[in-house]
Amino acid sequence: MSGFLSALLSAELPLIMEIKPRDPDGTDLLGGRSAAEVVDTYERAGAPCLSVVTGHWFGGSADLLREVTRRTGKPVLQKDFITRREQLATARDLGASAVLLTAGLLPSAVLARMVTAALAAGLTPFVEVTTEREIAAVPHAGECVLAVNNKDIKVRERGTADLTRSAVLLPALLAAGTRCPVSASGIRDATVAAGLLGQGFAGLLIGTSLLRSTDVTAWADEVRRLRR
Ligand SMILES: O=P(O)(O)OC[C@@H](O)[C@@H](O)c1c[nH]c2ccccc12
Numbered sequence: 080m081s082g083f084l085s086a087l088l089s090a091e092l093p094l095i096m097e098i099k100p101r102d103p104d105g106t107d108l109l110g111g112r113s114a115a116e117v118v119d120t121y122e123r124a125g126a127p128c129l130s131v132v133t134g135h136w137f138g139g140s141a142d143l144l145r146e147v148t149r150r151t152g153k154p155v156l157q158k159d160f161i162t163r164r165e166q167l168a169t170a171r172d173l174g175a176s177a178v179l180l181t182a183g184l185l186p187s188a189v190l191a192r193m194v195t196a197a198l199a200a201g202l203t204p205f206v207e208v209t210t211e212r213e214i215a216a217v218p219h220a221g222e223c224v225l226a227v228n229n230k231d232i233k234v235r236e237r238g239t240a241d242l243t244r245s246a247v248l249l250p251a252l253l254a255a256g257t258r259c260p261v262s263a264s265g266i267r268d269a270t271v272a273a274g275l276l277g278q279g280f281a282g283l284l285i286g287t288s289l290l291r292s293t294d295v296t297a298w299a300d301e302v303r304r305l306r307r
Pocket residue numbers: 097099132134137158159160179207228232236263264265266284285286287288
């Protein structure tokens with residue numbers, strides 16, 4: 080099993096904590112903090128894995144990913160529009176353990192090729208889906224993280240999140256054979272997070288709410304408390 084999958088599946092609190100400099104509307108999310116400071120905050124709160132957005136419209140970059148992977152020993156997911164094999168080699172060189180593949184943006188033959196190529200490169204495919212049809216197009220689902228995106232990448236993650244999408248698609252994720260169904264985007268507080276974990280998600284990907292939080296450890300502790 081990949082390092083990313085096993086870290087998530089063995090975590091006492093499976094929150095993939097994300098670093099991105101801006102939200103899709105351009106609002107700053109780092110508030111003057113360095114990437115290293117955010118990494119340390121997330122590690123103190125118990126993150127088993129991290130995510131770094133390298134896409135430029137979120138203010139990300141390859142340098143940001145490098146800075147994070149140098150700082151942490153935790154497996155790191157690269158979030159970007161990965162469509163070509165060369166990008167997989169770059170992700171690995173920058174220290175990523177997992178890569179985002181967006182099912183809704185890739186023709187199914189390309190998605191299949193990229194999943195296979197990522198696995199061959201030792202990277203965990205983190206496949207984002209929004210429909211049952213997209214889920215059905217994911218090969219080797221048992222080796223992938225399958226993540227329902229509660230927002231819509233086609234409108235650049237603007238707009239409000241639809242958390243019912245996660246609930247509706249969870250059975251299809253499990254039927255596809257993933258060990259690691261994840262809910263991503265728009266998880267605004269600990270109550271929502273605890274609810275999704277209670278439904279059966281094996282992991283959650285959270286960015287904005289944690290980046291805006293003044294106390295990430297308290298945020299995570301609240302999820303722990305609600306799950307008891
Ligand atoms: O900040 P949020 O709402 O917690 O969402 C995190 C993550 O899911 C979101 O940043 C994201 C989802 N899909 C993406 C694709 C590219 C870049 C970023 C993303």
